[in-house]
Amino acid sequence: MTGDGDRDRIDREIIELLSRRSDLFIQRLKSEPESDTIVAAERSRLFALIEESNRGPLPHDIFKRIFTDILSGAQAAVAPVTVAFLGPEGTFTNIAVNELFGESFVPRPQRAMRDVFQQVEAGAARYGVVPIENSTEGSVTYTLDELIETSLSIIAEQYVRITYSLLSRGGDMESITKIYSHPQTLGQCKGWIRINLPGAEIISVESTSRAAEIAAREDGTAAIASGIAAEIYGLKTLATMIEDSRQNYTRFFLIGSRSGGPTGNDKTSIVCAVKDKPGALLGILRPFSDAGINMTRIESRPDKKKMWEYIFFIDFLGHMNDDIVNKALNKIKSETIFLKILGSYPVGS
Numbered sequence: 001m002t003g004d005g006d007r008d009r010i011d012r013e014i015i016e017l018l019s020r021r022s023d024l025f026i027q028r029l030k031s032e033p034e035s036d037t038i039v040a041a042e043r044s045r046l047f048a049l050i051e052e053s054n055r056g057p058l059p060h061d062i063f064k065r066i067f068t069d070i071l072s073g074a075q076a077a078v079a080p081v082t083v084a085f086l087g088p089e090g091t092f093t094n095i096a097v098n099e100l101f102g103e104s105f106v107p108r109p110q111r112a113m114r115d116v117f118q119q120v121e122a123g124a125a126r127y128g129v130v131p132i133e134n135s136t137e138g139s140v141t142y143t144l145d146e147l148i149e150t151s152l153s154i155i156a157e158q159y160v161r162i163t164y165s166l167l168s169r170g171g172d173m174e175s176i177t178k179i180y181s182h183p184q185t186l187g188q189c190k191g192w193i194r195i196n197l198p199g200a201e202i203i204s205v206e207s208t209s210r211a212a213e214i215a216a217r218e219d220g221t222a223a224i225a226s227g228i229a230a231e232i233y234g235l236k237t238l239a240t241m242i243e244d245s246r247q248n249y250t251r252f253f254l255i256g257s258r259s260g261g262p263t264g265n266d267k268t269s270i271v272c273a274v275k276d277k278p279g280a281l282l283g284i285l286r287p288f289s290d291a292g293i294n295m296t297r298i299e300s301r302p303d304k305k306k307m308w309e310y311i312f313f314i315d316f317l318g319h320m321n322d323d324i325v326n327k328a329l330n331k332i333k334s335e336t337i338f339l340k341i342l343g344s345y346p347v348g349s
Contacts, residue, residue, distance in 0.1 A: 018070060021070060022070055022073065022074045022077075025042070025070070025071060025074040026074045026077055026078060029074065029075060029078045030078060037155055037256070037258060037259060037260030037261070038260060039071055039072070039075055040155050040156035040254065040260055040345060040346055041260050041261070041263045041346055042071060043067070043068065043071055043156075043346070044156075044263050044265065044346030044347070045263065046064075046067045046071075047060075047064055047067075047349055048265070050063045050064055050067070065102065068099070068100070068101070068102045069102035069103060069104065071102075072100075072101040072102045072103075072104040072105060073102070073103075073104040075104070076104040076105070079126075080106050080126070081101060081104060081105040081106060081126055081127070082105070082106045082108055082124070082125045082126045082127070083097050083101060083105045083106070083107060083108060083125060083126065083127045083128070083129060084108040084109075084110055084115070084116045084119035084120055084124070084125035084127070084128045084129075085097050085107070085108070085109060085110065085116060085128065085129045085130070086109070086110060086112070086113060086116060086130070086131075086206075086207055087107075087109020087110055087111065087207065087209060088109050088207065088209040088210065088213065089107060089109055089209065089232060090208070090209040090212060090225065090226060090228050090229035090231075090232040090233070091109075091207050091208050091209045091225075091226070091229075092131070092160055092162060092208065092226055092250060093129055093130070093131060093252065094107070094109070094209075094228070095160055095226060095228065096129050096131075096158050096160045096250075096252040097129045099158055099160060100129065100156065100158050100254055108124070108125045111206065112206065113130060113140075113142040113143060113146055114142075114146060116128040116129075116130055117130075117146045117150050117152065117255070120152055120255060120256065120257075121150065121151060121152060126256065127155070127254055127255065127256050128152070128254070128255045128256070129158075129252055129253070129254055129255075130143045130146070130252065130253050130255060131143060131250050131251070131252050132144075132157075132251050132252065132253050133250070133251050133297075134162070134184060134188065134248070134249070134250045134251075135245070135247060135248060135249045135250070136187075136188055136243075136244070136245045136247075136248055137184045137187050137188055139299055139313075140184070141301070143253070144299075144301055144313060145304070147269075147271065147313075147342050148271055148311070148340070150255075152255045152256060152257065153255065153256065153257065153258050153259040153342065153343035154253045154254070154255055154259060154269055154342050154343030154344075154345050155253075155254045155255060155256045155258075155259060155260060155343065155345055156253070156254040156345050156346060156348065157251060157252065157253055157254070157267065157345055157346075157347070157348035158251070158252045158254065158348050159249050159250070159251050159252075159348055159349065160249065160250050160252065161248070161249055162188070162243060162248040162249060162250050163226075163227070163240070163241050163243060163248070164185060164188070164189055164208075164224050164225065164226070164241070164242050164243045165224070165225065165226065165227050165230060165237050165238075165239065165240045165241075165242065166179075166222050166223075166224055166237070166238045166239040166240075166242055167212055167215055167222060167223045167224075167225055167229060167230045167233075167235035167236065167237060167238065168215055168221065168222040168223070168235060168236055168238055169215060169216055169217075169218075169219065169234075169235060169236065170219065170220075170236065171236050171238070173196070173197070173222075173238045173239070175219075175220055176197055176200055176220060176221065176222045176238075177199075177200055177201060177220045177221070178200060178201045178203055178218070178220065178221040178222070179193065179197060179200045179201070179202055179203065179221070179222050179223070179224060180203050180204075180205050180210075180211035180214050180215060180221060180222070180223050180224075181204070181205065181208055181211045181223060181224035181225065182204065182205065182206065182207055182208050182211070183204045185208055185211075185224050185225075186202055186204060186224065188243050188244060188245070188248060189224055189242050189243055189244060190244065191244040192239075192242040192243070192244060193242075196239070196242075197222075200222075208223065208224065208225035208226060208229060209225060209229050209232070209233075211223035211224065211225055212225045212229040212230070212232070212233040212235060213233060215233070215235060216233040216234060216235055222238065223235070224242065227240070251348070253343075254345075255343075259320070259343040259344045259345060260344075260345065260346075261319075261321065262319040262321050262322060262344070263319075263346045265346060265347050266317070266318060266319040266322075266344050266345060266346055266347060267296065267315055267316070267317055267318075267344070267345060267346075267347050267348075268315070268316055268317075268318055268319060268320050268325065268341065268342075268343070268344040268345075269313070269314070269315050269341075269342040269343055270313075270314050270316075270329070270332075270339060270340065270341050270342060271311055271312065271313050271314075271339075271340050271342060272284060272311065272312055272314070272332065272336040272337075272338060272339040272340070273303060273309065273310070273311045273312070273336060273337040273338050274310075274312065274335065274336055274337065275335065275336065275337055276309065280335065281312075283332075283335035284312070284314075284332045284335050284336060285298075287327075287328040287329075287331040287332050288316060288328060290328075291324050291325075291327065291328045292324075293316050293317065293318055293324065293325065293328055294316060294317045295314060295315070295316045296315045296316060296317060297313070297314065297315040298312060298313070298314045298315075299312065299313045299314075300312050300313075301313065317347070318344075319344040320341050320344045321344070329341070
């Protein structure tokens with residue numbers, strides 16, 4: 001049995017090693033000009049190392065949280081880590097920010113998606129975190145529209161498991177006459193609402209936390225939001241896990257001034273518009289096939305500037321600096337009206 005002396009020695013060694021690891025990363029951040037992007041790459045490398053090396057008894061997620069806090073704490077020791085996101089605090093985007101940065105960041109909650117992009121573009125925030133797609137409801141169109149126009153790049157992606165709760169200031173579900181939430185959230189819970197509160201009025205608001213704010217003020221109302229929102233706004237939880245699908249995930253992008261270099265396990269996002277001619281779509285898909293590049297997502301959106309014309313959002317594995325990717329993109333560019341690389345970034349978990 002390990003004695004108190006051995007326990008204390010091990011604890012001191014852990015503290016010393018973590019301190020040394022933090023200092024090494026701080027020195028690297030100070031010496032490299034693209035420090036905003038190397039955190040995502042380092043995080044990806046560490047997560048792969050944890051999954052390869054950890055044999056228990058603690059699960060991978062605990063070690064991932066520890067190293068996330070070490071990296072973001074080291075980054076904050078060099079310069080404040082300000083992060084803009086769709087607020088108020090307590091939204092699932094806020095949860096994504098926490099998973100990306102731990103506790104060492106300065107929150108900049110915004111009222112609208114456009115404001116998140118503007119804060120980072122103006123330098124008022126170092127990063128922005130925006131939702132891009134949900135596994136049950138599809139893409140977040142506001143984010144797609146902003147990505148077309150912005151000068152910012154995607155730095156990282158983060159997947160967050162979504163679980164919703166019904167929150168109210170009262171404790172009686174039968175008294176609920178109105179339900180507030182974000183439109184996508186309402187869509188993800190429509191089956192549960194239809195069965196459990198079929199007579200309630202459904203009201204869309206700009207965020208789940210905004211819904212919680214309203215429910216905290218009004219009797220007879222409820223919000224569909226996160227469990228964190230219940231704590232922040234002092235609400236009672238009437239029901240949990242009310243989403244219609246248990247495999248409900250939202251993918252988020254971390255955006256900043258530039259993308260990072262290749263890590264060996266990367267994804268790239270592009271947007272393009274094809275020429276109005278037969279076989280135009282095939283012309284942008286064939287280079288991926290010929291090069292053996294795996295496309296992970298393709299989606300069309302109407303071009304808001306030209307009626308009945310479409311633009312395509314494409315995600316694929318590989319980095320824009322890889323030779324094989326660069327050659328494929330040059331071939332695709334010759335088949336398009338315009339092509340914009342939104343960013344290359346480590347594959348998220």
